[in-house]
Each structure stands twice: as C-alpha cells, then as structure tokens.
Amino acid sequence: MNRFMLLPVTVLTVITASAQSTTGLPAIPAEAQKVARSVRPEAIEAHMRYLADDKLEGRKPGTKGFELAAQYVEKQFKQLGFLPAGQKGTYRQAVPLRRAQVREEASSMVFIQDGKEQPLTYGKNFILTPNFGQAISDVSAPVVFVGFGVSAPELGYDDYKGIDVSGKIVACFNGAPATFPSNQRAYTGSTKAEVAASRGAVGLITFSLPTDVRARIESNSPRNRQPIYRWTDTKGQAQRTFPQLKVIASLGDSTARSIFTGASKAFEEARKAANQSQPQAFPLTISVRAHTHTDLSDGLVGENLVGLLPGSDPKLKDEYVVYVSHLDHLGITKPVKGASTPGVDAPGDSINNGAHDNASGVAINLETARLFSSLPKAPRRSILFVAVTGEEMGLLGSDYFASNPTVPKDKIVANLCLDMPFFFHPLLDIVPYGSEHSSMKGAVDAAAQFVGVTIAKDPIPEQAVFMRSDHFSFVRQGIPAIYIKSGSTTGDDRDGTKLNLDWRATVYHTPKDDMNQPFDWTAAARHVQLQFLIGYLTAQNTDRPVWNQNDFFGTKFSASTATKLK
Template identity: 45%
Template sequence: MIKKLFFNILLLVFFVNIGLQAQQTEDDFPVLKQINPLNIKGHMTFLSEDDLMGRRPGSEGFQIASNYVKSQFIALGLKPANEGSYYQKVPLVHGTVKEEESSASIIIDGKTTTIKLSEDIILSPYYDKAVSEVTAPLVFVGYGITAPEFDYDDYSGVDVKGKIVVYINSAPSTFPTSERAFYSGSSPKYDAAIKNGAIGVISFMHPSNTRRTWASSVSRSNNGGFKWKSPNGIIANSYPDLKVTAFFNNSELDKIFGKTKNKLEEALRLFDEGKSISFPMNVSANIKVATKTEVVQSHNLLGEITGTDPVLKDEYMVYAAHVDHLGIGRAIKGDSIYNGAHDNASGVAILLEIAKTFQALEEKPKRSILFAIVTGEESGLLGSDYLANNRPKGKEKMVANIAMDMPFFFHPILDIVPYGAVHSSLGNQTKQVADILGLKISPDPFPEQVIFIRSDHYSFIKQGIPALFIKSGFMTVPSDTVDRSITDVMWRRTHYHTPQDDMNQPFDFNAAATHVKVDFLIGYLVANEISLPKWNVGDFFGNKLGKKN
C-alpha cells in the first residue's frame, strides 16, 4: 500500500512538472526583459552606412564593419575563440571573367552563331587555370538531378560523356520542400554531371521563376565570384572537371534549343507530373572562358562564452550571421551602394543582442556558445562553409547551429517559419519556445525559392550538424490591414539585393527583438539539454549527411 502511494506521488510530481513546463511563459525568463530594440537599430544603422560601401569582402568597408563587431565582442566580454584571437583567417580567391578574351558560339547543321556574353549567356570564372575552352554537343537533362531516394534520374537513358549538359536551375515540385531545396543546389547537380561524364554545364531558370531579373544577374556576375582556399592551398568547390559553367538568358533559349524547342515545352509539362525527360539538342557549343584570379584576405570573427558543465563545455551551440554584402554595383534609382541593412546588418545586430542576453544570465549554460560573424555569404556561404570545415582547435564538437539572415521584421511577429526544424530534435526546442512566446509555427510559404539552402545554417547541415534558420511569417494583428504575404514578397522584388535595402525602411524593431527572444531561447534550451541534438529517425538530411559530424 505504501509502495503504491509512493509511486502515485512520484507520478503526480512528474505530471505536475510536465504541466509546469507546458505553462511556461515569457515571464519565466526575466533575462528577456533586458533585450533592447534600440540596440538592434543602432548596430544596423552603423553597419549599413554609406561610408562602409556595402561591406564587400576585401574592401575597406568590410574591414570597418569587422572592426566594429570586434569592438562589440570586447565590450560584451566574449572570449576570443580562435586560439586567443577573434579572427579566423579565410583566404578567398576572387575570380572574374575577362569578357574581351572569352567567347561563346552555337553550331547548328555546320553553321556557327555567336552567343553574346552578358546578353545571352553569363560565363562563370574557371578558377583552376587562366583559360578553359571546350567544344562539345549539348544535351538537355531536365533538372540535372539524380535522386535515388525518389526513384528519379534525369540522366537515365541518355549519354552525356564528353558533352555539355543543359538543365533547369531548380528541382521537381513533387519533391518535399527541403529535399527540393537540396537538389536545387549547384553541388548535387555538378556532382551528377561529373559522375555521368559531362565536361560542362549550362543552366537556366524555370520559366515560372521570376524572382531574379537578367539585369541583376549580369550585375552580380560583373563583380566576379569568390571561392575559399583551404590551409593546404586547395580551392574548395571549384569543380575543375567542368571546363565551363554558364547561365543562359531565358528569353534567348531559342538560340540553343533551336529545332528542339518543342521538346523543351513538352518536358516542362511532364515535369509538373513528376516525370523526367532528357534528350540530345542536336547542337554543339564552343565556349572559351578567360579568368583573372586574385587572392583576397578575409576573415570570420569568433567569440565565445564558456559553458559551466565540466563535460558539456567542450560542445558548442553555434550562432552565425554574415556581415558581408554586395559592395558597390549597378546604380538603381541613382544609388550604387548596396548597403545591406536587412541583408544582413540585421542578422549581425540580432546576434550581438543575443550575446548580450547570454552574458546577462546569472548562471551561464552548460554547453559553450560560439558566436560567429562570417564572411562571403553572398558569394556562396563561404565563411560559414570554411568555419564548418576548418573548426578552430577545441571547437571541433559543434552540436547545433542557428543562423540569422534578414529574418523579416516589418510588422509585429505572430508566427515563425523555422527552416530546418522538421529535420532534427531542434524542432522540439522550437515548438517549446513558440509556445512560451505565444507564437504560431507556419510552413515554408515559398518552397520554389529553396530558401532552405540559401543561408549560412546550410553550411553546418552539409557537415551533419542540425541547424535552424528562422524567418517571420505573414500573420498580423487585427489592426494591420496590409496583406503581408504581398508586401513581404514585394520587398524581395523592390529592395532585396538593391541599394534600396538601407535604413530608410519601415522596420519594426520590437519585432526584431522578438527574433532575439526566439533565437536566444532555442539556443539556451539546447545548451542546457543533457542529450545531444540529433537528426530525426529516417530523416533525409540525417541519412545523407548526419554521419559527417
């Protein structure tokens, strides 16, 4: 009888504790009260000033931004996290195509037609030697994807050995959202092309995808591209087996498809049904790429808070935000400085406020916290990729990541879109925090934009580390008569990657503070949880990448 009573008491205590956890509110975390929206505004204002000239890696403006962030790390009391230094050197190789020495032409029935650079086609730098030239037949391979998980292969039944493959720069809409994002990335497509013997790739956008204009693509290509160089001198992800990589103008596709244009139209219809179709295009291309390369010294900034648990302190919860932007480029509305206020002075500002919140805790978390301000995101997630592949001594055990990148705060936040939460146990902490703050969780509203692979969290996922990237959703307070699903999307067309992304925008800094609360609390819970973050059983990314970490 006594044993039964004792058991019932224990059971009651257990359920009471569960109930107390479920009833947690923001008031249970008094440290949140010291979050100051004006701090976020202040950091953003400095980092997006014209004087910083758009913070392009290697520029004086980037260095000024870096010096500012370093001073904030010092003021916050963050410890240098790279063997006594805040700096992690990231050697970048900047490549630009020398158009005057490059060329492209199409050969149809023995007749050669010139393809105009920057009007019809954009050539990417070839990083492994000064000149790369190839003449080869073109083969259309759908999306350029081999996805055994979905019994899908664009290369099935078609010979591409020694040829240039042409594909749509996305993935089937029938794929689940995050998996669609994975297969939309360049790396899986390049790997598939090389595995099947192709020597070059030409991609183009799906006709329904209008998120980027040809003029903006040309503007970015004129600034060249970057790759990071490993400590042993190898240029990472340069894909030397592909002698040419290029991007074609959708409005000029007739020039390369010629008599097979009707097959392309048929293919587009079949793709909507989840079917694959590939075919020889009965044309050849001659493409010559002359490239100028130079080494640009850049760096990440790393600061840490040491954990309190004697064992768990060797494991790191990583926060990351990129400080770089596009520098100076094509003038729009009379302005040529790409200030990058939202993209991504906002993420840096939020990270700094998160660090301040951790430092305000009376008792620090069990695990250590690493704060990373990274370079080269706009050129392909380079700084975060370098960090995830070249972890500082003592920081090898990175167990989770949260990245902050233009999270959207133009109106009060009632719901969040947590990219990555459905793939790992981080979804548990995300749900718990959403409940604490009274927020809803919404699905990805734009799966076709493959946002899941377009920010720094993805560098950690590629190394098998569970990660999150959180944006706000479209829910609004009753007094807000604006349809945010329209205005937020319009922002991408009018301000994203333009000089108009400056501080003259209607930011809601109280909403920005909500992002601080969300990201802080998730990281705080992860840093105090005894068990390691883990991939969900059977998860696509856990199975494909989870063993790397």
C-alpha cells in the same frame, strides 16, 4: 507608453511557461525566463544604427568599412566577457578568397549541327561561369539533355538513370521537380554542376523554363556578369568548384529552344515533362565548342569574428552551440535615384547600408549574446557567436568556418542563424527553417510558446530561403541548424507576404536598405528571445540534437553521425 516596452510578451511568457510541463515541451528554468524578459529593443536599434551608418560604406569585405564593423563586434564581445576564439588568440579568423571573372571579349561559344557552325553572342545568347581551375579552358563535345539535371533516387527521381554522359556536355532546365518538398527542391536545384561532374560530364548548360522569368539571363545579365569568389584551402585550391567541367554556361530563352532542333523530343515536349516532374534524358543533335578565358586573382582575405562563452558542465563544455550572422554587405555601387523622404534614400545614394541585410541579424545576435552573459550560470555547453564575412559572395565565410572551425568540428552540435528576419510588423508567427529536419524542433516549439508566436509554413517557397543563408553551410557539414524568419501575420489588414515580396522587389540589395525603414523594435526583441531560448535549451539538454530518422539532409550529409548519435 514607451515604444520599447514588452508588456504583452512579459504577460504571455508568465502564462505559457507554466504550461510547458504539461505539453511535453522542454521546461524553461526561471532564471532563463527572467533573462529572456530583460531583452533591450533599444540596444538592437543602437547596434543596427552603427553597423548601417554611412561611414561603414556598406561593409564590403576587404574595405575600411568592414574593418570598422569588425572592430565594433570585437568590442561588444570583450564587453560581454566572451573570449577570443579565432586564430592565434584573437577574435579573427582569416578567410582566403579567390576572385574569378570571365574575360568576355576573349571567350566564345559555338553551336555545331550538321557540320554548320553558329557563333553565339555573349550576354545575349549565353553567359559563362568563370573556371576556377584554369585561366584558359577549351572544350568541344556533343550535348545531352537531362531534364532538370537532378539525381535524387531517395526522392524517387533521377534524370541521369540509364544514360551515359561521360565526356559530354549536359543541358538542363533550372530548378527542380515541383513535386519535391520545398527545401529538397531548393537543394537539388542548386547541385547541377556537382551531379554533372560526378557523372563524368565535361560541361554544363542551363536555361530557364518559360514561366521562370526571374532565372533568365535576360533578367539577370548584369548580376551574372559580376566577379565570383570562392574560398581557398591550405593548398591554394578553390572550394565548391568543379574544374572538370570545362564550360558552365547559361542560355537565353530563344537560344535554349533552338538546341532541341532535330532532337527526339521538341522543346515543348521537354517542357511539359518537366512541369509534370517526369525524369527525362536524351541526346541532342548539336555539339558545342566553348572557350572560357577567366581572370583569376588572390589576395583578398575576409575575416570572421568568433567569440566564446565557455560552458559550465565539466563534460558538455567541450561541445558548442554556434550562432551565426553575416556582417558583410555590398559596399558602394552605382547611385540610385530617390527622394529624400523616410524610407527612401537621398538622390544619387550609392552606399548599400545593409540595415536589414544584415545589420539586423548581427544586432539581434549581439543582444542574444548579452542575454547569455547575464545568466547567473553559463549554459552547460559552450556558446560560440560568429559574425561571418562573404555571405553576399556565396556564403563564403560561414562555409569556411563550418569547414574549418576554430573548435573541433565534431563537437559543434547545433547552429542558429539569423539573416533578414523581417520585422516590419509585429512578430505573431515565425517560419523556423530547418526545424522539421531535426530534434531541435522541441526547443523551437518551447521558445515559440514562451514568446507567444505560432509556427507557420514557408509563405514564399519559390524563394528557396532554406538554401540562401549561412545556416546551410552547417547543414552541409552534417550539423542540425535553425534559421528563423517572420511569418506573414501582421495583426492588421496588411498582407505580410506581400510586404515581404514588395521589400525584396524594391529595397533588397539597394541603397534603400537603410535605417529610415519602419522597423518594429518590439518584434526585433522577440527575435532575440527566440534566439536565446532555442540556443539555451539546446545547450542545456544532455542529448545533443540529431537528425530525424531517414531525413533527406541528415542522410545526405551526416548518415554515419546521425546513426551514431541516436
């Protein structure tokens, strides 16, 4: 049998589609069913093989390899009849970026207690985050411990309640209370700087719980000492930065323990309270003097690629369903050792091909775009496909587009993201991140039933997946978003969760992520069907998606919009 045949999917869709009208799920018209079945696994593989080829040198923004990838995506848009929807009548949207890196030898941190100064060693005791607001940043202030540094009254938790941190440096554990739902936990754990700045703090110091070995600077020192990038607005201001925080530092484990000396609570007491999800805040007996020297540079301009399929409804065509996948990867880095065998790069390979991360997502979305172009009539709403830059730098391209879209922001009704969907085994279940937050769940459930996959819970909540890809840039703008990854069911004796975690531990962000991996192309094709059908049903529905009532993210990012659209 041809390895690309989808007979099981085709048979199943015939059965399930007829049942949808009796389950309360959106009906899938015959023409959409026919187009969904026309998916071509070989096209997905061809797209991936080009985008992950060595000649593209890992697709790092600003390089010849990224430009080759961009030209390839443009060519596909043109061939499919998608119109240019970037800037100045092109498929391109420029994303201005600022680079910042701490000059370590010129930076310092000192603990002061009882009049005695204790200088710290960079890379061992502490690591600083660059300051995008100014090249030279100095601060000297007392330190206040604020638990996890989380303020979430809507979740019944607030470490800042009853304490004034204005003019002080706050210190806190990484992460967020374990009692929070996983997506909310991921979000609140990522907003410490924003919360500290809003409370008037002048600095932020973070450190890991003893059990969170992955977050320690000892484990992440090389990565944490790399340059950081942010996009800049029309006034040249770097975004998602908090220049009022004159120091942002991470401490090593033993150094973190020492700051509790003489405090009203010992480190162990604070740790136990954190493990029990108890809010806490109290002053420490130390002050910190910090000097951060940041080398700042502009000039790097990333580019998003934007293609448009105009809608067919006279009114709804002015609204948009946006597909996004990141085109960039890490480029060329230090060589890695490995035998020249399938699944392992040749000795000394230094090209991060990014086959799974994320040539796969771009390839699947390109095939999804082809399905849309194959419809006898375009969907009622317009469809945008955006291949974004700078995801590996911190979701920069998608955040720029979602903040500065090339179409009216209030007309973007939904986002579908694809990034490392994980098709190393048959696709039997999926984890649709975000579906529990909005009315898009109906389209997700209908598409899953048609394709013949079940809905599973997040098998790796500790990975904070909901925060780690480009869909979240749209969530920040109040736009409901869906991000689908494979579940853990493999159909054999393999453990899908273990496969995923092992891949992340050994292949993720290394030159081993190339086309020699055992991809399941039928599973990839099912991802196309899901992407197509969810977006199609969303584009056809007279009602635009809305956040669920009192949803955490809907309330935080889009309260007024959610109320208006219900």
